[in-house]
Amino acid sequence: MPEKMSDQVNLERVIEEFEMMTRDAGQVQQETLRRILEENRDAEYLLSLGLGGRTDYQSFKAHVPIVTHGDLEHHIQRIADGDPSPILTGKPITIISLSSGTTQGKPKYVPFNEELLDSTMQIYRTSFAFRNRKYPIGSGKALQFVYSSKQFKTKGGLNAGTATTNVFRSSQYKSTMMALQSQCCSPDEVIFGPDFHQSLYCHLLCGLLFRDEVQFISSTFAHSIVHAFRTFEQVWEELCNDIRTGVLTGRITVPSIRAAVSKLLKPDPQHADLIRDKCTQLVNWYGLIPRLFPNAKYVYGIMTGSMEPYLAKMRHYAGDLPLMSADYGSSEGWIGANVNPSLPPEEASFAVLPNIGYFEFIPLRENSDGVELPPVGLIDVKVGEEYEILITNFAGLYRYRLGDVVKVVGFHNSTPELRFICRRNLLLTINIDKNTEKDLQLAVETAARVLTEEKLEVVDFTSHVDLTTDPGHYVIFWEINGEPSADTLRECCSVLDRSFADAGYVSSRKVNAIGALELRVVRKGTFQLILDHYLGLGAAVSQFKTPRCIGPKNGKVLQILSSNVVSSCFSSAF
Ligand code: AMP
16 A cells, blocks of 8 residues: 555646646547547448548548447447457457446447556546545545446457446556555455345445545445445444454355455454444434544545435435545546536536547537537537537547537636536437436426425436326336325325426426326335346446336336335326
């Protein structure tokens, strides 16, 4: 463990480099595009488009079409099937990432390579440098709720796993984390364990064992942090017992995890009593994190976008510790770093790193005849406007629609600062209505305020368009941490219905072209079953995002929800 950060990474230099690069973002973008096209000039894909080795933006734009994952799928499949020819990249791709699939319904294959790994480390270093300048951490450990998914071989023998798994398994990750004083409390056997529930329990146990050393708490997405501490509420006595007796609970059955964690345990009744006292003194677990981890400086993870609904619970656990929202990226590649760490997650933005890919932005404002406007370059975006991002990266994606909507909220030097808005695809639509994930989130937030009168909260939520009724209607599923009265539920349901402000929805509701919104409350633990279902399909907890709309093709999740409904009601708002 380095004594001082400066032994490993010169953080001031990282910031300086970032400042320099962003001062000339336009130039860096051109150079990045040139390098990408130069390195991949012999890729079949680019040759077939007639680019002929040209590396300037005008030729690129003229020859290379804007694509979706679907357009590239057959190329990626050939790579996964073991075809060694230069298909999308000059150097063959040897690793495949599996996107979380929770946003699209099913996991997608995307190419992964060393350059993506390098940019991951660059992003980690950059945001750490800014974070550490504001909230310096001492040497110690990080309680990180990180989980690797299973790696497997594709038909062609390539290693495949979620992007986070590919990163966690790399030696670069370990050394970067060491250098950034962000070494995980838990041994590798816990991170790479085959059973998520056992890994989570052991992360909590290792966190307690190294309580005084923990400098911050983190996970990739905020959902995992909330999930971990909700679990803590259930298992804390068992954890204390393990610490008291020095013997790991029988529930940990995976031999590698058992052996690694048992080595850290020795009977410590005093420590167990101390933790028990701390837990019993808390009121409704408020401030649990700083109480248990007295030297923690902050809580860190992606808290924007579909993670925002977990913020209230995070704040509850974090008490007065700052919440810091992590960077913006995807399995397809990173985009920007949070270089303003003191902003609350609701205001977090991401400064694009102009050297990790070539970025274009499709304005979401349509032109007068309803046709999509052409994309603009990184430095040509306008503050206040919303865009869909196109990525061109070093791993074989060219003008690739990521499917995310972002808003430009400012500039850091000449690179834009983006706020994540939502996925571009509509979640809820029956006829002329258009509601996105963000609209749903806001409606749920508003309606959930009614529950606070009964001191209850929404644990998690999703939605569905029910077309089996005539007219079709929206169904919102809620898991609640208690039992509200029937009157309260009816009120929540009507508030939900009224909160979808989209003009198409409101007018359709008024003339009954869309039926009354239905609120279905599901049994406690239902969203855990949904998580388990996705894990069974090979998803990783580290990348899990609760799907916010369950389409007709997602029969299994719909069935899990439907078979756990405990009550339902219809809105009387219109
Ligand atoms: P994955 O499919 O697991 O690669 O997830 C990538 C997606 O997660 C992105 O396209 C975004 O929709 C979402 N995402 C990643 N980082 C953030 C962030 N900082 N804020 C909001 N959403 C994010």
